Every structure is written in C-alpha cells, then in structure tokens.
Amino acid sequence: MRIKVINPDFGMSDETLRSRERMLQAVAKPDTVISMDCLTDTHVAIDSALDVVLAGAEIVKRAKQAEQDGYDAVVLYCLSDPAMVACREVVRIPVIGGGQASMLVAGMLGYRFSLLTTSHKRMPEKEESVRYSGVDPSRLASVRSIELPTDDPRHDIPDTIRLLAEAGRDCIEKDRAHVLVLGCLSFAGMGREVSELTGAPVVDPAFAAINMAELLHAQRLSHSRIAYPSPPLRHRSWSSGEL
Amino acid sequence: MRIKVINPDFGMSDETLRSRERMLQAVAKPDTVISMDCLTDTHVAIDSALDVVLAGAEIVKRAKQAEQDGYDAVVLYCLSDPAMVACREVVRIPVIGGGQASMLVAGMLGYRFSLLTTSHKRMPEKEESVRYSGVDPSRLASVRSIELPTDDPRHDIPDTIRLLAEAGRDCIEKDRAHVLVLGCLSFAGMGREVSELTGAPVVDPAFAAINMAELLHAQRLSHSRIAYPSPPLRHRSWSSGEL
Amino acid sequence: MRIKVINPDFGMSDETLRSRERMLQAVAKPDTVISMDCLTDTHVAIDSALDVVLAGAEIVKRAKQAEQDGYDAVVLYCLSDPAMVACREVVRIPVIGGGQASMLVAGMLGYRFSLLTTSHKRMPEKEESVRYSGVDPSRLASVRSIELPTDDPRHDIPDTIRLLAEAGRDCIEKDRAHVLVLGCLSFAGMGREVSELTGAPVVDPAFAAINMAELLHAQRLSHSRIAYPSPPLRHRSWSSGEL
Amino acid sequence: MRIKVINPDFGMSDETLRSRERMLQAVAKPDTVISMDCLTDTHVAIDSALDVVLAGAEIVKRAKQAEQDGYDAVVLYCLSDPAMVACREVVRIPVIGGGQASMLVAGMLGYRFSLLTTSHKRMPEKEESVRYSGVDPSRLASVRSIELPTDDPRHDIPDTIRLLAEAGRDCIEKDRAHVLVLGCLSFAGMGREVSELTGAPVVDPAFAAINMAELLHAQRLSHSRIAYPSPPLRHRSWSSGEL
Amino acid sequence: MRIKVINPDFGMSDETLRSRERMLQAVAKPDTVISMDCLTDTHVAIDSALDVVLAGAEIVKRAKQAEQDGYDAVVLYCLSDPAMVACREVVRIPVIGGGQASMLVAGMLGYRFSLLTTSHKRMPEKEESVRYSGVDPSRLASVRSIELPTDDPRHDIPDTIRLLAEAGRDCIEKDRAHVLVLGCLSFAGMGREVSELTGAPVVDPAFAAINMAELLHAQRLSHSRIAYPSPPLRHRSWSSGEL
Amino acid sequence: MRIKVINPDFGMSDETLRSRERMLQAVAKPDTVISMDCLTDTHVAIDSALDVVLAGAEIVKRAKQAEQDGYDAVVLYCLSDPAMVACREVVRIPVIGGGQASMLVAGMLGYRFSLLTTSHKRMPEKEESVRYSGVDPSRLASVRSIELPTDDPRHDIPDTIRLLAEAGRDCIEKDRAHVLVLGCLSFAGMGREVSELTGAPVVDPAFAAINMAELLHAQRLSHSRIAYPSPPLRHRSWSSGEL
Structure with missing residues (x-):
C-alpha cells in the first residue's frame, strides 16, 4: 500500500x-x-x-x-x-x-495512560484532546511536559530522552499511569529508550x-460516511494572508 | 461596549x-x-x-x-x-x-436540552460539539434536524418555524428535552415563535x-490565558488556494 | 428590569x-x-x-x-x-x-475551574454541587478553602483577598485550574483583585x-415548565420552630 | 434496634x-x-x-x-x-x-434499572436524583410514570399494580431495564406482585x-462526619407561614 | 436463613x-x-x-x-x-x-470513598473494579496499599491495623475520601479499630x-434473570491442570 | 511473526x-x-x-x-x-x-458504534463489556441481536448476513450508529457484505x-507490567470437574 x-x-x-x-x-x-x-x-x-x-x-x-x-x-x-x-x-x-491512533493503541496496553508534551503551554489543549479521541477520558492519568531549553526536541536527542523519562516516571509514580504516549511527533523514534528507562510501554504516534x-x-476499512458526510458540492477558495 | x-x-x-x-x-x-x-x-x-x-x-x-x-x-x-x-x-x-454560549444558557433553564439543526448530515458533528462546550454532555437529550426543501432556512421563515416546532415537539415528547437550542444561526430570531408553539424555552445562539x-x-472578564496561552511569536502566512 | x-x-x-x-x-x-x-x-x-x-x-x-x-x-x-x-x-x-450562574460562566472562560470556599467543612457539599449545575463535572479542577481566623470574610477584606489568592494559586499550580470561582457570596467584589494576584479570571457569583x-x-427567556412543573394546587403551611 | x-x-x-x-x-x-x-x-x-x-x-x-x-x-x-x-x-x-437505599440495592441486582413514578411531572426530578444517589447515573435505564386517574395510588391497589406492571414492561422491553424500583413510597408493598407480572426484580424503597x-x-456504621460535618453551633429558628 | x-x-x-x-x-x-x-x-x-x-x-x-x-x-x-x-x-x-456489596454500602455513607489493599500490585485491578460495581466511578477517591512485610495480613493483626490506619489517613487527607473500604477479606474484622484511628466510617466487605x-x-429479592440469563443447557466439563 | x-x-x-x-x-x-x-x-x-x-x-x-x-x-x-x-x-x-481490539478500531472510524450479537440473552454482558475496553462508553450507540433460528451462525451464512444487515440498519437509523462491530467471532468474514448492505464500516474482530x-x-510493544503485574510465584493447580 x-x-x-x-x-x-x-x-x-x-x-x-x-x-x-x-x-x-x-x-x-x-x-x-x-x-x-x-x-x-x-x-x-x-x-x-x-x-x-x-x-x-x-x-x-x-x-x-x-x-x-x-x-x-x-x-x-x-x-x-x-x-x-x-x-x-x-x-x-x-x-x-497521530493523536487518535496513539491514544487508541495506549488504551490496549493498560488501564491508564499519560501524555508527554513539549511545554506546559500545550497541556490544556492536549488534555482536552482526549475527549475527541474515542478513548474513555477517565483513562487519561495526566499530561506532563518536559520544559526543553531549546525549541527543537531533536537538537539534543539524548537529553530529550532523559527529560522524557524523568517526566514519564512522574506520570507513573505520581499520576499512576500504566502507559506513556509521546505527545509530540518531534519525539518520534525515542519511544524504545524512554520505555527502557521507565519500565512502561511507550506509544510512538508516528x-x-x-x-x-x-x-x-x-481490512479494507475506512471512515464512516455517516459520521463524516461529504460537504455540499460548491466552489470553495481562500486568499493568501499573514498573521 | x-x-x-x-x-x-x-x-x-x-x-x-x-x-x-x-x-x-x-x-x-x-x-x-x-x-x-x-x-x-x-x-x-x-x-x-x-x-x-x-x-x-x-x-x-x-x-x-x-x-x-x-x-x-x-x-x-x-x-x-x-x-x-x-x-x-x-x-x-x-x-x-454561538454554540458554547447557547448551550451554557440552555444548561440554566432545565436539566436536558436538544439541538435543532438543518440537516441529518450535520447531526454527528453537532452531537460531538457538546463535549467541548463545558456543559455536561449527559444533559444533551438529542439532536434533531429539519430537512428543509431549500438550502436557505430564511427563504420561507414561517415554514422553517413550523418545521422547527415539529422537530422540537419530538425532542420534548420522544427525547425528554426540557429546553431547545436553535442549532444554526440561520434560525436567528425564530426562537420566540418556536417557544410558543412547543411550550419549551428556546435558546437563540445569536x-x-x-x-x-x-x-x-x-464584569471585566475574559478568557483564561492559562487555558489559551499566546502562540509562540513568529511569522505565519498562507497562500491562496481553492478546493 | x-x-x-x-x-x-x-x-x-x-x-x-x-x-x-x-x-x-x-x-x-x-x-x-x-x-x-x-x-x-x-x-x-x-x-x-x-x-x-x-x-x-x-x-x-x-x-x-x-x-x-x-x-x-x-x-x-x-x-x-x-x-x-x-x-x-x-x-x-x-x-x-449564584452557584449555577457562576459555574456556567466559568465554563466559558477555560477548560477547568476551581471553587474557593470559606472552610474545609464546606468542601464536600461544594464539590457535590457541580453535579447539579449543568456544567460538566469533569471540568471541576478542585475545591479549596481559605481557613479564615474569623467568621466573617468581610471583617478584614485585604486579608481575605490575600488568602483567596494564595488558595487560588494552589488551584492553578497543583490542581491545573484555568479559572477560579469565588465559592461564597461573602467574597463578593473581591474577584478583580484575586484575578490580578493569580493571573486567572475570577468569577464572582454575585x-x-x-x-x-x-x-x-x-431574551424573554425563563425556566422550562417541563423541567420545573407547577406543584399541585393545595394549601401548604408550616409552624414556627427552632433547632 | x-x-x-x-x-x-x-x-x-x-x-x-x-x-x-x-x-x-x-x-x-x-x-x-x-x-x-x-x-x-x-x-x-x-x-x-x-x-x-x-x-x-x-x-x-x-x-x-x-x-x-x-x-x-x-x-x-x-x-x-x-x-x-x-x-x-x-x-x-x-x-x-428511601431513594438512595433503593437505588443502591437495585445496583446489586442487575446492570440497569428503571424508576416507576406517579406522574410525568415527577420524572425530571426523579431522573436528576440518581446523580446524588452514589449509583452510577449511566445505570439508570429510564423513569416512567403511571398516570393514575386518582390522586391516591392506594385507592385501588390492584389497578395501581396493573399500571405499574404495564409501565415496568415498557422499561424492560423499550428501555432495556433489568431491575425496577418503585419510585414512590405510596407504592409500598406492591413490589412482589409487580415482579411476578414483569419477570424483573422490583425494589421497594420502604x-x-x-x-x-x-x-x-x-455493623455499627453511620455516616461520615467528613462528608456531613456538624453545622456551626448557633441558634436557629423559623416562623410559621403558608404558601 | x-x-x-x-x-x-x-x-x-x-x-x-x-x-x-x-x-x-x-x-x-x-x-x-x-x-x-x-x-x-x-x-x-x-x-x-x-x-x-x-x-x-x-x-x-x-x-x-x-x-x-x-x-x-x-x-x-x-x-x-x-x-x-x-x-x-x-x-x-x-x-x-464482597467487593460490590461493600462499595454500595460505602456509597451510602459519604460522597467519596477509598479502597485499602494489600500491595501496590493489586491497585490497578481494584481501581478498575469500581466500574462494574454499579457505584458511580467518580466517587472512588483512591486506592492505596499497605505494603505488608509478610504475606499474611493476619499474622500480626495490630500491625496490620496500624498500617491500614496510616494509609487510610492519607486517603482522607490527600485524596479527600470520606469513607474507607477494607479492600481485602483478610482484613475482615479490623474495620472498627481502623475507623476509630482515622475518624472515617470503614466498610468491612465480609x-x-x-x-x-x-x-x-x-425482601425475597434476587438477581435479575434479564441481566444474568441462564446459560444454554449443555454438558460442560474441564480436566485437571496446573500452572 | x-x-x-x-x-x-x-x-x-x-x-x-x-x-x-x-x-x-x-x-x-x-x-x-x-x-x-x-x-x-x-x-x-x-x-x-x-x-x-x-x-x-x-x-x-x-x-x-x-x-x-x-x-x-x-x-x-x-x-x-x-x-x-x-x-x-x-x-x-x-x-x-477480539472484543477490545474491535472496539478500539471502531473508535477510529466514527463517533458512535453498535455491536451486533447472536441473541438478546447476550446483550447485557456485551453492553457491559464496553466499560473495560478502554473506549469511551458513551460512544456505544447500542447492542442489537439477530435472533438466529439455529444455533450456528455459519450454518446458513447468506441468511446470517441478511439478519446482520437488518439489525445493522436499525442500529444506524434508530440508534444513530456510525460504525458496526460484529459482536461474535462466528460472524468472522461476513463484515464486507454487511458493510455493503448497510453503508457503514463493519469491524470484524477476528x-x-x-x-x-x-x-x-x-513497534515491539506489549502490555504494561504496571497494569498487569506478574502473579506471586507459587504452585497453582485444579482438578477436573463438570457442571
């Protein structure tokens, strides 16, 4: 495919x-x-x-x-x-x-999961997102952020992994999470090591x-046309802009 | 103001x-x-x-x-x-x-409310929307649609009102709604009459x-900066396009 | 009006x-x-x-x-x-x-809110009250109390404001609240200052x-007669008493 | 005792x-x-x-x-x-x-229960009451009313039982209830017969x-003083009145 | 009986x-x-x-x-x-x-209850169990474990009681529980003393x-045959084994 | 693998x-x-x-x-x-x-899903099962059964498919399901045709x-050892029996 x-x-x-x-x-x-x-x-x-x-x-x-x-x-x-x-x-x-897929996979691996994100500023929206995922919102143990000194989680990958593992351990010990989800695609590929450092399965959304x-x-499955019907046929366009 | x-x-x-x-x-x-x-x-x-x-x-x-x-x-x-x-x-x-405001007002007027929308195609998304409104989702009695013969609910306003009242009565009798919400801003101004025809308060989102x-x-209130933090400062722009 | x-x-x-x-x-x-x-x-x-x-x-x-x-x-x-x-x-x-109105307004200003009350003895009932408010109970971050040395929150208003801000900061930092609600009408008028001290919007129920x-x-709206029907017509009276 | x-x-x-x-x-x-x-x-x-x-x-x-x-x-x-x-x-x-006790007992006898009440006017409040009972509100299958021709459910007991059984059968067949609760103490003592007529256990709140x-x-148990603390000691009194 | x-x-x-x-x-x-x-x-x-x-x-x-x-x-x-x-x-x-009965009784004695169990390894399953009990899962304040030095909670009963009271106080103070449930039948008979030491009612599942x-x-009640229908009549048998 | x-x-x-x-x-x-x-x-x-x-x-x-x-x-x-x-x-x-996997997949394909089962006797348990699946229980639109004349759903497969499609259409039209799940592994392989007959995606648990x-x-993932800890090491055995 x-x-x-x-x-x-x-x-x-x-x-x-x-x-x-x-x-x-x-x-x-x-x-x-x-x-x-x-x-x-x-x-x-x-x-x-x-x-x-x-x-x-x-x-x-x-x-x-x-x-x-x-x-x-x-x-x-x-x-x-x-x-x-x-x-x-x-x-x-x-x-x-990536968000919905990873939360559904997390739901298969334990009763409670936590999301690890990049900054505390992203936490409210991430916490909110579980309500749309299809996963039982009461299964979300917590959202925790690593507060990276740089903008780019891939600048110093070993350090990012260290911070993820630290936050992950807090999720497990303080918030009673059983599973961790990497809450940003910039963490892609770091799951295995975070899992080894924390002892919990880590779902990588990528x-x-x-x-x-x-x-x-x-399985030749796709999304329900009843849930996501085709928009009415008509011309749609937008102009360039900036903000 | x-x-x-x-x-x-x-x-x-x-x-x-x-x-x-x-x-x-x-x-x-x-x-x-x-x-x-x-x-x-x-x-x-x-x-x-x-x-x-x-x-x-x-x-x-x-x-x-x-x-x-x-x-x-x-x-x-x-x-x-x-x-x-x-x-x-x-x-x-x-x-x-309009959505959030009207659902919160509906929450003050009875234990259960229904949304009236334009087409059955809009029902899944409307039903979903209550989860982010802040209102207890178990208070949503139902979403019902009037299936307008035309595209424009304001083309024949008395007919639209009649259809809204009909659907509204079903919400009350079959779904045990106590309050109705006009689920489309094209219905603006029709609430009073729908209320008279159904006997339930009707919230007009406009x-x-x-x-x-x-x-x-x-009250000099505005939204929480903790829930909705400022995006990182950077240039953002987009090009024109069509679909 | x-x-x-x-x-x-x-x-x-x-x-x-x-x-x-x-x-x-x-x-x-x-x-x-x-x-x-x-x-x-x-x-x-x-x-x-x-x-x-x-x-x-x-x-x-x-x-x-x-x-x-x-x-x-x-x-x-x-x-x-x-x-x-x-x-x-x-x-x-x-x-x-005041309770229902303030919780519904809080629901518009952020995803999670906390109630500030006068004494830990009032906390269980306040926490319970959100279930009737119409607001999604999972949006209540916490109830915290200031433990006033006196009975009257208006005896030393600056001190009450200081205690409210302190408890409010705990709600924000420890309980991840985005919005605060003054959980007692004796705090009326203190919201603005508590908001300035905590950085969160503060809803004043009064x-x-x-x-x-x-x-x-x-909007000429009132409560649903379906939700709150008229009691059967009959004579009702009560005698004086004390407890 | x-x-x-x-x-x-x-x-x-x-x-x-x-x-x-x-x-x-x-x-x-x-x-x-x-x-x-x-x-x-x-x-x-x-x-x-x-x-x-x-x-x-x-x-x-x-x-x-x-x-x-x-x-x-x-x-x-x-x-x-x-x-x-x-x-x-x-x-x-x-x-x-009687309400809380009967709903908790119902929770032991099946996954879903319905309440039978005297009049449709009592339905919203009864439905609301399950939220404070301690029972999982998603276990309430429905509230249905018998619409008694007289005010007094004990005036013609066999007829009341017949109406209760009829409404109860609707709860079972249409609302998928497994257990029935007599939703008014005036029905006390009628549970056994309603159970025989419907095939479901019937909880009698009395x-x-x-x-x-x-x-x-x-078991020498009583209610938690933490949940229900003693009110502050002070004189309380009320005058007679009527409405 | x-x-x-x-x-x-x-x-x-x-x-x-x-x-x-x-x-x-x-x-x-x-x-x-x-x-x-x-x-x-x-x-x-x-x-x-x-x-x-x-x-x-x-x-x-x-x-x-x-x-x-x-x-x-x-x-x-x-x-x-x-x-x-x-x-x-x-x-x-x-x-x-014992689990369902004690949680339903706990639901009558306060708004929130905690379970005390033998080991942190039992916590996820206990927390999960409340979902089937019929009790509102949002009433579960926490599950806490005493980490017994021996396998047998009845080996040194006074010590077990001391540990239960300690964990119970944490449930009350940190998790805002109003009622405690002894989360293992090996604790049977210890409830009274744990209650005296903590000030909360303690439900003993036995x-x-x-x-x-x-x-x-x-009340001549038994479980609903609708919820728990008879299995199809047929021969069922199993062989001995070990694990 | x-x-x-x-x-x-x-x-x-x-x-x-x-x-x-x-x-x-x-x-x-x-x-x-x-x-x-x-x-x-x-x-x-x-x-x-x-x-x-x-x-x-x-x-x-x-x-x-x-x-x-x-x-x-x-x-x-x-x-x-x-x-x-x-x-x-x-x-x-x-x-x-098969149950958990299919419900999680269903959660990805629409907002609401229904389970199709073999007999009304299986409905209460199936409805209950969604609570442990990790999927949000409020996403379950309904459980419906086909009442097969024979014991074996594979005896007359075209007829079983016809009955599944009929029940499925009721789920969609009456219960507002967007996705169907074959609620019994005996239906394995029938999903594609039921999907064609109903217009909804059909998840086959097999x-x-x-x-x-x-x-x-x-992804080298497996279940969380925190959620599912190893049982204490000891000898376990059972004798043969019948029922």
Missing part, C-alpha cells in the same frame, strides 16, 4: 523528509510505500491551536491530492490531528491522526499511525 | 449585514454597538467541518483586527464556534461562540452570544 | 443591604433596578446543608412575593442555590442561583447572577 | 401509621422496633420540590428528636430523600433515605430503607 | 473456617446460619486476576451445590467478586460479592456481604 | 481450524504465521459468562505454552476476551482480545485482533 504522510510543518528539507520516511519504514510492511510531504504554502509549525487553524486548508488540499494520486491512506504527522475531520469528509481513503493505516487497509 | 460579530459566510450584502445587526441590537443594551462582518477573502458557508477549517484563517485575522480596532468583544456568529480556541489564543478581548459578551464585559 | 435579590441570611441591616445593592448595580445596566432583601422570619446564615433546609420556606415565599410585586427576576444570593428548584416551580419569572438575570430578561 | 420512620406527609391517621409499621415489620428482624411518625406542623405531601423544601425543617427537628429519644436510626419514608443531608449533619445515628438501617446498625 | 460463604482460598483448616463463621455470625441475625467453605479442588489464593480465573470453575460448582443443598444465598468472600456473574447465571438464589444477603432474603 | 490464536470453543475439527487460519491469513502480512488452537480439555463454547469462567484455566495454560513455544503474540478469538487480563499477567508477549497483534509486534 502507499501512505501519504502529511507533516504539518513548513519547509522541511528534502533530506529531513527522506530521513523521516526511512524511520517510519522500519515499522511498516516491506511493500508499504511511505511518502512524506510538508507544508509549502503555509508558513507554520504546529505549536498552538492557531497553527492548527492556519495549517488546515493546505492539509485538506494535500489529502485530496493524495487520494487523486492513488494513495491508499493519509497520515497526519501531528498529535493535534489537524483538520482530521475535514479530511475525512473530503476523501474516502482512511485519514489517520508508528501507531502508520501501522493503523496498514491495519485499516488490510 | 462595541462588539464585532464575525459571520463566517462569504459575501453577504451590506443590507443583509445591517439587518442582522438591527436584529441583534434588539436584545443588546442601548449603548452596545454591534458591527457584523462577513468573510470576503474566503468563499465558504459553514455547512461542514471542511468549511470550518477553510474559514479559520480569515476569522482569526478578523478577530485580531477587531481587537486592534478597539472592539471589546468578538462574537462568532455560528453554532460550530469556528476557530474559537485560536482566536482566544490571539486576542485578549472575550471571544464568544442572542445568547451577544448578551454573554455584555455579561463578560460588565 | 427589576431584580429581587434574596440574601438568605437573617437580619442584615438596611445599610448593609443598600451597600450590597450599590455594589451589584456597578455591573448592571443603568436601568436595572436591584432590590435586596434578607431573611426576617428565619434566624439562619447559610453555613451548612441544615441552613439551606431551614431557609427554604422563607426564600420560596419571598420569591413568590417578588413575582407578585412585579419583579422580573429573582437572584439567590448564595453559592448553594437554596430552594432554587422549588422557586422555579412556584414562579414563572427566572430564578437564578455579578454572574445579576448579569445572567439581565441576559434572560433581554 | 429501634428505627424512627419519618413519613413526610401531613396528618395521617394513627390507624394508617400503625398499618404502615406492621407492613414494614414484615421484612424487619423480630427485635427491630419500627415507629412511624408523620408531619404535624407542616401541611404538605411530597409531590414537588416545593414540598420537599417546606417539609425540611420539621423533618430535621423530628430526626434530632428521634436521636434524643434513643432511636438507633432514622428512615425517611420518601423517594426524594427530603432533608437527608441536613439530617446527617445534625444527628450521629444513620439517616437512610423495605430497602428499613433493611439498610438494620445492616448499618449490625 | 442459611448463607453459604465461599472463601476462594485453598485448603484452609477447619478451625480457621469455623472461626471465620463465628466472626461473621456477630453481625448476622440470630437465626442466620453461616457456613463457610474454602476451595479443595483448586490450589490457589486470590492475589491476581490469574487466581480469579483459576478459582472460577470450583466457585461456580460450589454455588450450584449450595443452591441444591437448600442455602438461601451465596456470599463470595473476596473483594474481587470472583465468578460472580457466572454464579448469578447458574443459580437463582442471591449471589453477593460484614457488608452477609448483611446484604439478609437484606435481599428479607 | 507467529501468532497463536486461541479459539475458546471445544473440539473443533482440524479442517475447521485450518480454514479459519486461512481466512485470517488473508488480512495478515505474508510472513505472519497464524496458528489456531481450540480447547481440548474443556467442553465448552462461549455463550455465557459461565462459559468464560470455565474456559479460563485452559486459555491461560495455552497462552503460557504459546509463549514458551516462541509465539510473538496471542489472540483470543472471542468477543468476550476470556481470561485476557490473566493471560497478560502470565505472559510478556502481547495478548489481544481481523482487528490479528492486525493489532501485527501492529504491536512491529
């Missing part, structure tokens, strides 16, 4: 995109083709609800394009599942968000979303 | 906008100034989650502009509360969505939002 | 009542007339569920009298919303309780109830 | 009271002494939230008197559990309400409350 | 069984006959979900035998309520589990289950 | 087992080896909670054996997830139940569980 991964950040280098594809390929079936795009029309990186709003139009456009290009599924490479419902209305292939796409494809 | 009402539909005539302002003025304090804008950069009308996504960027831009122009509050003239969280992150004046803006302003 | 505020404490001086009316007038429309009564037949101050029970009969009597006297709304000046449901059964004008009365009146 | 049963209706004849005591005695231990009082200072019968409010003061007075007279428990002979929390604050012996009092007494 | 108590531990001495019967008799009616059996075919003690599974077949067999022997009720002497639903399917006499059996018997 | 599928029915023919393996292989990766066993020590088929109890010991034994034989995951081929928690305590490889095993294996 062919999966289009939409990374809702602007202007990533080709090299970075190819390296992410290789990382994802490691958990995919041999014959799964993974192609990641980033945003090119929208200068944005997802660090707020504002960013989710601004990225939305281009994400939907790219999801539609992916379907036209014959992709079998769309993965939104972000814990905030930006524009996920709109994409599901517009295309018939499965659209999988991987959860890819494998969930494969699962749905294998 | 001065309220900027953002109507997330494209290209309404000046006459229509002025007539809506007059309708809203009827419930406002004498010295409240109501100014309604519609979208001019985005060809869209809110009939799906897709439309909410597409309208988002312009709505936030307009909310920010309203604050710069000295408005005291922003009202989103839509039951879907499009881009509400993003607007709250960006401006410090209160941002009130009015609920205006008066809630006045309530917050009178 | 004319609002009858029923203060469920016994025997307040005329001077105190007039001063409370002036305080409330500050958030009201210019043409709103606010008239506060206290209890005169019942020696009680609301510090327990017992007090709520004892005050009930006189409160209902006063609500009925207010309607006969042409008032447009009744406000119960207490976070426990004493006899609110009974009053709603008996009169057709809106009856607004003000919330007054403005909610105005909101309902502006 | 000695149980004081407080029947919150006015002016029942001695003969009726003694007959109720005999009925209750049938489920009690041989050495349990049951003494029922009705209200004598308050002209009221519990048919609304108003009636609950008016009856409250006398009920608390009688509960306190019962404790002083050496009774071991107080039973409130009403599904609305009038003044239950206030009584628990005031006395240290167990205070058992009996549930008596046996729950015995259970608590056998 | 005659109650068969099934203790799901293997090979207890006759002396121990008789001593437990005497302990239970203390809260029972004089004419209640209590007969306790332990497991004899299954080498197991209930310290895990595994143990619950292994004990199941023999428990059901014993419950069925008890009914054939004319017992009036079965009590499962364990907080995990092992095989409770299966037993209810198979016999028509009431089957009462006693709660016995008295609940009496309550149901007095 | 190698998956051991445990079919909790007794004495299936080798031919049937191999045919089920081939059916499951169709959704699996090419290099996934699927090996299905049925019960041989326990005469039982899962048609009640009793059957779940009786099958438990052999299921755990087989799961442990599978781990020792080098299998990478265990799939419980049953919607009741028999002995799932016990298996997770005993082995370190993932143990996936397939969901296999692919979920692959997903966990690809």
